[in-house]
Structures are given as structure tokens and as C-alpha cells.
Amino acid sequence: MIFDVWKDIKKGKLQPIYLLIGKEAFLMQETVQLIVNAALMEEEKDFNFSVYDMEETAIDIAIEDAETLPFMGEKRVVIVKNPVFLTSEKKREKIEQRIDQLEKYLQTPAPYTVLVIQAPYEKLDERKKITKQLKKQSLVIEMKPLSDQETIKWTLGIAEQEGVDLSEEALNELMVLTAGDLMIMHQEMKKLSTYVGEGGSITPDIVKRLVSRSLEQNIFDLIDHVIHRRSKEALQIFYDLLKNNEEPLKILSLLVNQFRLILQVKELSNTGYGQQQISTIVKVHPFRVKLALQQARLFKAEELAHILMELAEADYEMKTGRKDKQLVLELFLLKLFKTN
Numbered sequence: 001m002i003f004d005v006w007k008d009i010k011k012g013k014l015q016p017i018y019l020l021i022g023k024e025a026f027l028m029q030e031t032v033q034l035i036v037n038a039a040l041m042e043e044e045k046d047f048n049f050s051v052y053d054m055e056e057t058a059i060d061i062a063i064e065d066a067e068t069l070p071f072m073g074e075k076r077v078v079i080v081k082n083p084v085f086l087t088s089e090k091k092r093e094k095i096e097q098r099i100d101q102l103e104k105y106l107q108t109p110a111p112y113t114v115l116v117i118q119a120p121y122e123k124l125d126e127r128k129k130i131t132k133q134l135k136k137q138s139l140v141i142e143m144k145p146l147s148d149q150e151t152i153k154w155t156l157g158i159a160e161q162e163g164v165d166l167s168e169e170a171l172n173e174l175m176v177l178t179a180g181d182l183m184i185m186h187q188e189m190k191k192l193s194t195y196v197g198e199g200g201s202i203t204p205d206i207v208k209r210l211v212s213r214s215l216e217q218n219i220f221d222l223i224d225h226v227i228h229r230r231s232k233e234a235l236q237i238f239y240d241l242l243k244n245n246e247e248p249l250k251i252l253s254l255l256v257n258q259f260r261l262i263l264q265v266k267e268l269s270n271t272g273y274g275q276q277q278i279s280t281i282v283k284v285h286p287f288r289v290k291l292a293l294q295q296a297r298l299f300k301a302e303e304l305a306h307i308l309m310e311l312a313e314a315d316y317e318m319k320t321g322r323k324d325k326q327l328v329l330e331l332f333l334l335k336l337f338k339t340n
Contacts, residue, residue, distance in 0.1 A: 001150075002027060002141060002143075002146075003150070003153070003154070004143075005031070005139070005141055006030075006031070006034055009031075009034045009035055009038050009310060010034065012037060012038055014035065014038060014039055014114050015114070015139040016109040016110070016113065016114065016115065017106070017109055017114075017115045017116075017117070017134075017137055017138035018031075018035065018114070018115070018117065018119050018138060018139050018141060018239050019117050019119065019121065019134055019137070019138040019139070019140045019141070019267045020032070020116065020117065020141050020143055021119045021121065021123075021124060021140065021141070021142055021143060021145050022119075022120070022121075022122070022142050022143030023121070023122060023143065023144075024047055024143040024144055024145055024146075024185040025143075025183070025184040026118070027143045027146075027187065028118060028120065028143045031141060031143070032118065034081060034196060035077065035114060035116055036049060036077050037078050039075040039086070039114050039240050040075060040077060041075065042075065043103065044070075044072065044073040044075075045325075046069060046166055047071040047073065048070045048072075048073050048074055048075060048076040048077065049071070049076075049077050049079075050065050050076075050077070050078050050079065051081065052065070052078070052079065052080050052081065052169065052233050053081045054080060054081065054082045054083045054085070054095070054097065055082060055084070055094065055095070055098070055112055056094070056095065057095065057178045058095050058097060058098060059080070059083075059085075059097050059098060059099065059102050060098045060101040061079055062080050063101045063102060063104075063105045064305065065078050066078045066105065066109075066110055066113045066115050067105070067110050070113075072111055072228065073114065076110075076112060076113045076114070076195050077111070077113070077114045077116065078114070078116070079116045079118065080115065080116070080117045080118065081120075082117045082119075082120070083117055083118075083119055083256055084115040084229045085097050085099060085128075085130065086117075086119055086121075086124045086125065086128065086130065086131050086134070087119075087121050087123075087124055087256050088125040088127075089166065089189055089316065092196070092250060093171075102130060102134075103129075103130060103133060103155065104138040106133055106134060106138075107137075109136065109137070115178075117134070118136070119306050120282075121142075123128065123288050129305075136210070140178065141159075141180050144152070145180075145279060145285050145286055146180075146182065146286075147181075147276060148175075148286060148287060151172060151180055151182070151193075151287065152175075152181070152184075155171060155172070155174070155175075155185060155189060158190075158193075158254060159189065159193070162189070162190070162193035162198070163193075163198040163199060164193045164196055164197075164198065164199070164200050164201065164202055165200070165201040165202065166189075166190075166201075166202045167201065167202070167203060167204070169204045170202045170203055170204045170206070170207050172204075173204045173207040173208060173211075174188060174189075174192075174207050174211060176210045176217075176289055176291070177207065177208075177214075177217055178211070178214075178217075179212060179214070179216065179217060179220075179285060179287055179291070180285045180286065180287030185213075187336070188210075188211050188212075191210060191211075192206060192207065192210060193212070195210060203207045210257065214253060215241070215246060215250070215251075215254060218240075218241060218249065219254040219255060219258055219271055220239055220291065221237055222234050222237045222238060222255075223255070223258055223259070223295065226333065226337065227295060227298050229267060229337065231337045234291065234333060234335065234337075235290060237328075238251075238290070238329065238333060239259060242326060246327035248318065248326055248328070249315075249318055249319075249325065249328060252311065252314060252315060252318065252328075252329060255311060255332075256308065256311045256312075256315070257307055259307050259311065260306055260308060261282065261284060261288070261289075261292045262295050262296045262299065263296075263304040263305065263308065264278075264282050264299060264303065265278050265282065265292045265293050266293075266296035266299065266304065267301060268281060268282070269296065270301075275289050275290055275293065278293075292316060307336070308330060311332070314329065
């Protein structure tokens with residue numbers, strides 16, 4: 001579990017080689033920052049910290065740096081980003097990579113260097129010799145979305161660090177408003193903590209007042225109001241979005257995405273898949289899947305399929321200019337109120 005790895009890093013228990021795999025960018029960024037902070041003093045970073053992008057630099061240059069003794073310090077940290085040579089991607093590389101130099105280094109890594117390889121891919125090519133060797137010789141950390149419980153634990157950890165109290169209701173509200181996006185949650189927790197001050201309490205009302213609503217969250221709320229036949233509230237959100245200069249075509253696109261997600265999770269859930277499995281299949285954060293499942297229970301699959309057909313027709317009318325874009329969306333919403 002990634003929190004256990006973070007705990008070891010904070011204690012200074014560093015490994016010579018880390019392999020970070022996955023597309024959860026915030027966890028990747030946090031892990032790298034923890035390693036750098038644990039290995040180097042602030043004044044050492046200018047001399048002993050290097051980042052190499054494999055789309056622009058050859059791996060042997062990074063390896064040469066890793067083998068160089070630290071200057072005015074005990075450790076050196078070398079970051080290797082975008083190692084596409086570990087994947088099965090066939091795109092033509094601008095740089096010729098001497099993989100043999102990495103293979104040689106893996107056999108006897110420098111004891112004074114922490115080499116971190118950031119692979120922001122869903123999976124690596126396990127058939128390649130270098131992939132097998134790297135996985136064997138490094139500490140592999142998967143950068144995948146946190147479960148609900150892990151997200152709760154992580155958020156409460158931030159509250160503890162900031163010296164504030166975060167109620168269960170406020171935490172739930174925060175997760176809903178941010179759809180569990182770790183980057184946004186981290187930013188909002190810092191803002192909320194600053195607002196209430198050390199020793200203060202973050203309440204649901206404070207979260208509602210201060211946390212910025214994303215366009216996606218407004219769309220989710222709009223659909224939720226439609227489902228529960230709250231026409232006034234749904235139309236209020238719609239008109240507010242238009243006042244904020246949101247493009248009707250963009251709103252339509254997000255409506256399509258949300259209704260498609262609701263249909264997908266409904267069908268997968270009916271087949272017996274759990275929340276985490278569905279998240280992996282549809283490539284959406286587990287918390288968004290949880291919210292979609294709640295909405296899916298209020299629709300029949302045929303109703304969702306019909307709504308998606310109506311949205312396809314609305315998309316055609318908008319793009320061909322047959323009707324005013326705002327009018328197309330208003331008519332679509334009014335149809336939904338009639339059918340729900």
C-alpha cells in the first residue's frame with residue numbers, strides 16, 4: 001500500500017531504485033517529492049538533484065549522473081521520466097536509448113544515489129528483458145486511484161497535519177464536490193485549513209461555501225435534480241452555467257459523458273462487477289463510479305439508452321445549426337422532466 005511506502009520514505013528508509021507505474025499524477029508527484037525531501041537538504045538540491053526526460057535525453061546520460069558522487073552531501077537523486085522503452089508503444093523515438101547501460105547499472109546501483117523511474121503508463125511490456133530486470137531490482141509502486149477508504153484516510157491525514165478538525169459530513173461533502181480528485185482535494189484542504197486556522201473545525205457549510213464547483217460537478221448536480229424532479233433547481237444550474245459563458249456544446253458533451261457512464265456502471269453492476277472493478281474497466285475514479293451507481297438505480301437501462309439517443313439528436317441539431325444551441329438544451333431538459 002502506498003501509505004506504507006510513504007511512511008518508510010519519511011523515516012529515511014530509502015531504496016536505491018524506485019519504479020513508479022500508473023496514471024495517478026498526484027500520487028506520482030507526491031511520492032517523488034517525499035523521496036527528494038527525505039534524501040536531500042534544501043541547499044543540496046541544486047547540486048545533487050537531476051531530472052531527465054527520456055523523450056529528450058538518452059538514458060546513458062542519466063545513468064552517468066547517477067554514478068557520479070554527490071557534491072557537498074551524502075545522497076544524489078536522479079529522476080528518469082517517460083521511459084517509453086519499457087512499454088510496447090511503437091512510436092518512433094527521437095533519441096536512441098542505450099538500454100544496456102541501464103541494465104548494467106541495475107546489477108550494481110550506486111549506493112549513494114536514489115534513482116526514480118517515473119512510468120506514467122497503465123502497464124509496461126512484461127515481455128521485455130529490461131522491464132523484468134527493473135521490476136526485480138527496484139521497489140515497484142503502483143500509482144492507481146485510491147479506494148474510498150484510502151482517500152478518507154489520506155484526507156484525514158492532511159487535516160491532522162494542518163491541525164484542523166474535519167467532520168465526517170464535511171469530508172463527504174468535499175469528496176462529492178471534487179469527485180475524489182486528489183489534486184483538487186489537496187488544494188481545497190489547504191484552502192479550508194487556512195480559512196478555519198489551526199485548531200479550527202471544517203464544517204459541511206464551510207465546504208459548500210468555499211470549495212469551487214467544477215463544471216463536471218454542476219452537470220452531476222443538474223442530472224441529480226432532474227432525476228428527483230427538481231426542475232427549478234436543475235434549470236437554475238443550467239442558466240447559471242450559461243451566465244458563466246459555458247458553451248452549450250460543452251455542457252451537452254458532459255451530459256453525454258455522465259449519462260453514458262451511468263449506463264455503463266449500471267450494466268457492469270448488473271453483471272456482478274464491484275465498484276473498484278468497474279472503476280478499472282471504465283477508467284474513471286472509484287468515487288465517480290460510486291456516485292454514478294447511486295444515480296443508475298433510478299433509471300432502467302432502456303431509459304438511459306433512450307436519453308443517449310436524444311442527446312445524439314441534440315448534438316446533431318446543434319452542430320448543423322438547425323436550432324439555437326441554448327434552445328436545444330432547454331428542450332432536452334424539459335423532455336427529461338416529462339419522462340422522469
